[in-house]
Amino acid sequence: MTNDTGGDVRLSGISKHYGSFTAVHPLDLTVPQGSFFALLGASGCGKTTTLRMIAGLEEPSGGTVHLGEQDVTVLPPYKRPVNTVFQSYALFPHLDIFENIAFGLRRRGIKSVKKQVDDMLDLVQLGEHARKKPHQLSGGQQQRVAVARALINHPRVLLLDEPLGALDLKLRRQMQLELKRIQTEVGITFVHVTHDQEEAMTMADTVAVMNAGRVEQLGSPSDLYENPRTTFVANFLGTSNFIAAEVDSTSGDDVVLKAGGGKLTLPAARCSAPATTGGKVLAGVRPEKISLTHADDAGGIPAGRNRISGRIAGSSFIGVSTQYVVDSPVCPEFEVYAQNVDRDERLVPGADVVLHWNPAHTFGLDAAQDIDAGIQEEAAS
Numbered sequence: 001m002t003n004d005t006g007g008d009v010r011l012s013g014i015s016k017h018y019g020s021f022t023a024v025h026p027l028d029l030t031v032p033q034g035s036f037f038a039l040l041g042a043s044g045c046g047k048t049t050t051l052r053m054i055a056g057l058e059e060p061s062g063g064t065v066h067l068g069e070q071d072v073t074v075l076p077p078y079k080r081p082v083n084t085v086f087q088s089y090a091l092f093p094h095l096d097i098f099e100n101i102a103f104g105l106r107r108r109g110i111k112s113v114k115k116q117v118d119d120m121l122d123l124v125q126l127g128e129h130a131r132k133k134p135h136q137l138s139g140g141q142q143q144r145v146a147v148a149r150a151l152i153n154h155p156r157v158l159l160l161d162e163p164l165g166a167l168d169l170k171l172r173r174q175m176q177l178e179l180k181r182i183q184t185e186v187g188i189t190f191v192h193v194t195h196d197q198e199e200a201m202t203m204a205d206t207v208a209v210m211n212a213g214r215v216e217q218l219g220s221p222s223d224l225y226e227n228p229r230t231t232f233v234a235n236f237l238g239t240s241n242f243i244a245a246e247v248d249s250t251s252g253d254d255v256v257l258k259a260g261g262g263k264l265t266l267p268a269a270r271c272s273a274p275a276t277t278g279g280k281v282l283a284g285v286r287p288e289k290i291s292l293t294h295a296d297d298a299g300g301i302p303a304g305r306n307r308i309s310g311r312i313a314g315s316s317f318i319g320v321s322t323q324y325v326v327d328s329p330v331c332p333e334f335e336v337y338a339q340n341v342d343r344d345e346r347l348v349p350g351a352d353v354v355l356h357w358n359p360a361h362t363f364g365l366d367a368a369q370d371i372d373a374g375i376q377e378e379a380a381s
């Protein structure tokens, strides 16, 4: 951290209106220096607008942008210590790779560029392609040229807007690791925009989940996944099962819930809804935390686990795991992922089962939210 605010990029109350439409609601965001930061959200939620306000390509309707100590809110883009990599990386087709990367230095009148360009070529592992033209490279290689071309200017912050969007899935995965390696090596702050939750989780130290022009939640990938505070985040990042429940009592560090005639327990620390007796809570649990036991063997389930009964409605074998959909009185389509270690041949559609899990793996959310928030958005993207 190089300054007392600890932020390399600091947005304070930044907002953007287009006529009567608000693309970004007043937003506060601090990106720590040297971190890989992702803005994640569905199409149209305001990611690019936010990024463009950092770059100076879009004038905010209100609020301020700081880069380090400096208030850059009124600075034009070229005076800001940032560079942007776009999805359409727009390399210069007539220049070779070396000259594409050297471009920023040459424009500033720097004569001896060889050492710096060679270092960049090494960084993105394209040394042997230096004299090729962009059209002679693969999509992933071209993308790396675009990153090198931006990094050679030593920006304080590198902004990346869906930089891998044009690549096919396999190449995307490779480039995610590659970009992460490059960021770790250069130690420059990266702000990466994506609608792909897996991409954000793979690469970023911190993810800000955006929804309709607001940051819904911010945290490390594991924190967001394990402790979503809204149904939107719980559904947008992976899959969540929700059981509508009512607070029965609190005992020690636990909250006891009533649901469909049975009881469920969750840690009070994981319940973001008020735990007052009679209050409504959505009890959430991730599909991979749940075990499935055939009803005939229910007696063998250890005491102290949360349990509900149901009937298997469908199952799909996907190699590493089997994904079950279970009908239960408390949740119509319970999703359960079972690793393929010892498969129980009786677990087929129509079988009566008990779903059970460690109460510590339950999270509680305010029931006054749309249980399906975030689901359509992900499917549509």
Ligand SMILES: Nc1ncnc2c1ncn2[C@@H]1O[C@H](COP(=O)(O)OP(=O)(O)OP(=O)(O)O)[C@@H](O)[C@H]1O
Binding pocket: 018, 023, 041, 042, 043, 044, 045, 046, 047, 048, 049, 050, 195
């Ligand atoms: N120049 C503009 N004039 C009017 N509305 C705009 C303008 N630019 C963006 N918007 C609107 O602002 C909202 C946010 O747009 P933005 O480009 O930031 O979304 P995004 O999160 O980057 O989406 P995507 O994932 O599709 O790129 C959208 O509803 C968009 O239609």
Ligand SMILES: [Mg+2]
Binding pocket: 047, 048, 049, 161
């Ligand atoms: Mg965008």
